[in-house]
Amino acid sequence: MAQHYDVIVVGAGTAGIPAAGFAASRGARVLLLDAADRIGGTLFLSGGNMSAGGTRVQTAKGIKDSPDRHYDDIMRISRGSADPTMVRLAVDHAPDTIHWLLDIGFEMLPEMPVINHGHEAYSIARTYWGPKLGLSVLESIEPWLQGFIDSGQVTLQLNTKLAGLRQDTDRNIVGAVIKGPDSVHRVVSADNYVLTTGGYTANRALFPMLNGGHPLYALGSEDSMGDGVLIATGAGGYVRGGEMIMPTFGGVEDPLRPGFYNGGLCNLTPQYRQPWEIYVNREGERFVCEDTDSVDARERALLAQTDLRFWVVFDAAIKEQSPSIIADWPGNPYRGGAPPTSGTIYDTAFDGHPDFFRADSIATLAAQSGIDAVALERTVAAFNDGVRGGADPLGRKHHPLAIQEPPFYAIRNHGTAVKSYAGIAVDDQLRVLDRNDMPIGNLFAAGELIGGGVLTGNSFCGGMSVTPALTFGRLLGESLLQWRRNEAAAAE
Ligand SMILES: Cc1cc2nc3c(=O)[nH]c(=O)nc-3n(C[C@H](O)[C@H](O)[C@H](O)COP(=O)(O)OP(=O)(O)OC[C@H]3O[C@@H](n4cnc5c(N)ncnc54)[C@H](O)[C@@H]3O)c2cc1C
Incomplete structure (x- = not known):
């Protein structure tokens, strides 16, 4: 009989790695899949700029900042078009994401934080990155994840693509159809299914469909084909935020x-x-x-x-x-x-x-x-x-x-197109929503798959893709996901 996992995370990139690792740290048996032959997703190309207000790095430099100020800046820059609930969730937990990265060895440039003028400037220095940009993030989280792989908590399968989801009559997900390197389709099951498959900025057909006909000038990962968008909508989810496009x-x-x-x-x-x-x-x-x-x-x-x-x-x-x-x-x-x-x-x-x-x-x-x-x-x-x-x-x-x-x-x-503005609708617990805004049981999403538009509206706020991807992955693994073995243990 095929093994049943507590959590299946699809996409071992910016959001998927923390989702898998933090769930494993709480005892979950996790299956982590990626279609590519390596983990890291867009972190190989990303500027790795992260933004967080109220970090210990700022305090040490005498910079007065807070999640509230970060929130206000995003609402100012986006002219109120960002989603208040999702921005709050992201900025409130962003400092702890930076602290976690530092605790596991993230190398931050000494001059950080700065005001980055490559995007509309924040009013306070709250942007951080490392000498190797996105790779600096990956180089800190990869060894951390490896610990959970070595201990057997996380099973990593590369060259393995999610092809579809199976649902019961209540629409709960009961299986993930995956295609491995041998090209054979298999079904794996779990209590929770987390989609962290990234955006659709390499999909020339899908991009204009989701963004009011605008052409795609892609600069991201070839793997950002929007698989998660198609699979989650196939399971009853819907896409929001296409009108938020900003080149x-x-x-x-x-x-x-x-x-x-x-x-x-x-x-x-x-x-x-x-x-x-x-x-x-x-x-x-x-x-x-x-x-x-x-x-x-x-x-x-x-x-x-x-x-x-x-x-x-x-x-x-x-x-x-x-x-x-x-x-x-x-x-x-x-x-x-x-x-x-x-x-x-x-x-x-x-x-x-x-x-x-x-x-x-x-x-x-x-x-x-x-x-x-x-x-x-x-x-x-x-x-x-x-x-x-x-x-x-x-x-x-x-x-x-x-x-x-x-x-x-x-x-x-x-x-x-640095990021995908449209994305799968989720609630504040990152549950995928149907068209009536009702959660689809045990299906979750994080990262670029939920659309950059909810976090920055029709504007570009620096660091508001990598930080929320890491943060939402972390929150899923750390607290939002629940599994039966855990609940059974808690009841004993
Ligand atoms: C050039 C560039 C610079 C950027 N700079 C910044 C920046 O400085 N700051 C910032 O905040 N944001 C930046 N971004 C955006 C940010 O890096 C991304 O939004 C973020 O890294 C996406 O994280 P993710 O986890 O959603 O997806 P990814 O990190 O892309 O991970 C998705 C993973 O899912 C896998 N996958 C896809 N489909 C399937 C499938 N069907 N089955 C299994 N696996 C699948 C992929 O192989 C990939 O490994 C930049 C983007 C680009 C392209």
Whole structure:
């Protein structure tokens, strides 16, 4: 007879690892499955930025903060569009998630916490990360999980995909249909089924269906195919939050992963590099004041642009004299020197990368890159008038040089999907809900599967994916899941 577990966790990523480990720490016999050949999920790619208000790290540095202030900041940034219940659950328990990570050996950079301007800034320094970003998180939780695998509390099965769920007439889940490396389908059972299969940001068909038709510019894990969304809806759950979509500002096709995008290649954050270039849409118009402090303003403006695309336009003088727009991060294949000079690897991008364009006139640049040529010439002329006269049409303050010296350049950027905004509806105990908002028995979900929109509304609040994924996984394992053997033991 097939073994019955107390808990089956599907997806050994950011949320699944703590869910499995904490349940095991309470004595549960856990089956942890992952379709991939390794654990970690999106942590291999993630920035691993975490946010929490009221940590001992802040106290030690004299930073006054609390979950309430974190909550207020999220509601301010999201203009009240985040889900109050889910945000409360996340921020109230976020400090203990940071403390748990530190206790199990998480290496945090000494300058943490900081205010991160890559996303709309919090009012207080409450963002933390390690030297290896998402990998720093994984490197702390993997050995911790390994302890439970070694003790036999957690059985880990890799290369094993959840294909479906079986339900009884009351809709309780009675079995998980899984396909292992031998491609044979098997049914495993448990008291609790926890779906932590991540988002759908690699699924080109599903993404526009769930997000109002917006195109997908993926930069996440190839494994984020939305399996959990499809399987949970098949079991009676429903999807909410698709209208919360907000693209992340910028990203060009990743030469190392064709079809995926690299969000960090161009440095478009004025707090880290003031813009010298202009940003134009397909219609050849500037659509946002490039040096606005607000990431949210840039992202909201991008949401309204055709195909979620824009072009960063500049000339030879700007290319020579400005600090490199190509972000200088290790491993970046188009990393430039600062300032970039002819012959750097940055230049090679203009010789073949599909998002990089160079031409001897603005009109030819526009034709090559798919921008309205007449409008672009007009836009460049108006910008140049502003540079000479000191008054920019959009109120921009930083514009050291006009765009006038050939060759001219354009880098096409895209509104990228760092996370899935829509997700499976759950209640404050992370039980999957049906369309009447009634829990479906023993089916739980956490992580990106429940949708980033509930936690950040139609905005992007930094660290509000990794921290809630870890936190909700932890809460499930630590207290929310109950199993019959446990209840029987408690009754004795
Ligand atoms: C480039 C990038 C940078 C980011 N930076 C940040 C950041 O700095 N801060 C932040 O808060 N958020 C960030 N995010 C988002 C954040 O990292 C993710 O939302 C979060 O890690 C997702 O955690 P998860 O547990 O839901 O999913 P994952 O960690 O992706 O885990 C899901 C697991 O489920 C497995 N799986 C999927 N389908 C099945 C199936 N059918 N059967 C079995 N297993 C399955 C997958 O293989 C995977 O291992 C970033 C995302 C990206 C892509």
